[in-house]
Amino acid sequence: MIFPLSSATPPTELAVVGENRDDPEQLLLLGSDGNYYSYSLPDDSTQPVVPDGTWSVETSFDGNLFT
Numbered sequence: 001m002i003f004p005l006s007s008a009t010p011p012t013e014l015a016v017v018g019e020n021r022d023d024p025e026q027l028l029l030l031g032s033d034g035n036y037y038s039y040s041l042p043d044d045s046t047q048p049v050v051p052d053g054t055w056s057v058e059t060s061f062d063g064n065l066f067t
Helices: none
Strands: 014-020 026-031 035-040 045-049 055-057
Touching: 014 035
Parallel strands: none
Antiparallel strands: 014 026, 014 055, 026 035, 035 045
């Protein structure tokens, strides 16, 4: 999987923690850097994002995926 992140040092680990309520082909990823990213399945593209009400976040997610 290719992650075309704009950062010069993109996170090496990403976890799927949710999806977009309006477009389930947009996944919400959490990077090991603590930032969130939107991953578009059709486009195979990733963009930094700030989660808001349009995102459905996994309820069992406790924020400690990379410990």
